[in-house]
Amino acid sequence: MSSSKDAIYSRPLDQVADFRFDEHVAEVFPDMIQRSVPGYATIVDAIGQMAGRYAGADSLIYDLGCSLGAVSLAVSRYIQTPGCRIIAVDNSQAMAERCRRHVQTFRSDTPIEVVCEDLQNIPISNASMILMNFTLQFIEPGQRQAILDKIYQGLNPGGVLVLSEKIRHPTEAGNELLVELHHEFKRRNGYSELEISQKRTALENVMRTDSFKEHEERLRQAGFSDVILWFKCFNFASMVAIK
Ligand SMILES: Nc1ncnc2c1ncn2[C@@H]1O[C@H](C[S@+](CC[C@H]([NH3+])C(=O)[O-])CC(=O)[O-])[C@@H](O)[C@H]1O
Numbered sequence: 012m013s014s015s016k017d018a019i020y021s022r023p024l025d026q027v028a029d030f031r032f033d034e035h036v037a038e039v040f041p042d043m044i045q046r047s048v049p050g051y052a053t054i055v056d057a058i059g060q061m062a063g064r065y066a067g068a069d070s071l072i073y074d075l076g077c078s079l080g081a082v083s084l085a086v087s088r089y090i091q092t093p094g095c096r097i098i099a100v101d102n103s104q105a106m107a108e109r110c111r112r113h114v115q116t117f118r119s120d121t122p123i124e125v126v127c128e129d130l131q132n133i134p135i136s137n138a139s140m141i142l143m144n145f146t147l148q149f150i151e152p153g154q155r156q157a158i159l160d161k162i163y164q165g166l167n168p169g170g171v172l173v174l175s176e177k178i179r180h181p182t183e184a185g186n187e188l189l190v191e192l193h194h195e196f197k198r199r200n201g202y203s204e205l206e207i208s209q210k211r212t213a214l215e216n217v218m219r220t221d222s223f224k225e226h227e228e229r230l231r232q233a234g235f236s237d238v239i240l241w242f243k244c245f246n247f248a249s250m251v252a253i254k
């Protein structure tokens with residue numbers, strides 16, 4: 012699968028437009044996410060591992076905001092659960108098309124169906140696992156509770172939601188520390204100050220972050236009986252919520 016190095020914000024732009032998951036981003040996405048999200052490869056691999064435990068026979072696993080399908084592929088490589096199928100959803104046509112090609116290349120025992128649709132329009136039922144790896148952060152904050160309610164309803168008893176998010180620390184000084192550590196991580200991965208600051212501007216209106224406490228409260232409100240923070244590095248976190 013061909014993909015290129017992310018240089019999207021490397022030249023000064025007169026005006027930085029809101030970030031979109033378009034062709035340009037899809038083309039460089041593996042490089043972009045790997046160099047931008049601390050622990051990304053670890054998180055994707057661990058979600059595969061968790062599928063080994065939670066994937067249910069004759070059930071569905073939903074990968075919501077699947078991008079190029081990294082999580083779906085990690086899961087499909089990990090499990091051999093009879094009758095289990097993966098539904099990978101993304102509303103970016105550029106992502107969904109590439110994802111379809113990607114999953115065909117790495118065919119496995121567990122079938123992956125790629126659906127290009129807003130995750131809010133997807134019926135969810137008979138799910139043993141629902142995976143949202145850095146997707147909820149791009150949804151309008153006012154719509155987040157309704158989505159989690161629907162996810163909870165669609166999960167089988169004992170089913171899990173794995174929710175990874177960029178989070179905001181509740182104190183200003185603490186948040187500043189985590190943001191600076193993240194920027195340093197990006198610099199160490201070869202991004203310039205210009206790239207970091209232009210992307211930050213592009214994400215400002217598009218990616219609205221919540222604190223861990225806000226996530227936990229919303230998950231509890233939806234009905235989840237336990238919320239486990241299983242990964243955190245700087246301002247990036249991943250939780251498992253159990254029905
Ligand atoms: N309403 C929506 N409906 C469907 N998809 C959406 C919606 N809003 C955003 N997306 C999609 O959610 C994905 C978020 S990236 C996920 C990485 C992947 N999970 C990975 O593990 O590689 C995270 C990041 O780039 O930080 C994009 O592909 C959007 O098109």
Ligand SMILES: O=C(O)C(=O)Cc1ccccc1
Nearest residue numbers: 043044047048177210211214
């Ligand atoms: O790059 C960043 O600063 C991020 O917060 C993570 C990210 C990664 C890929 C697309 C959008 C945001």
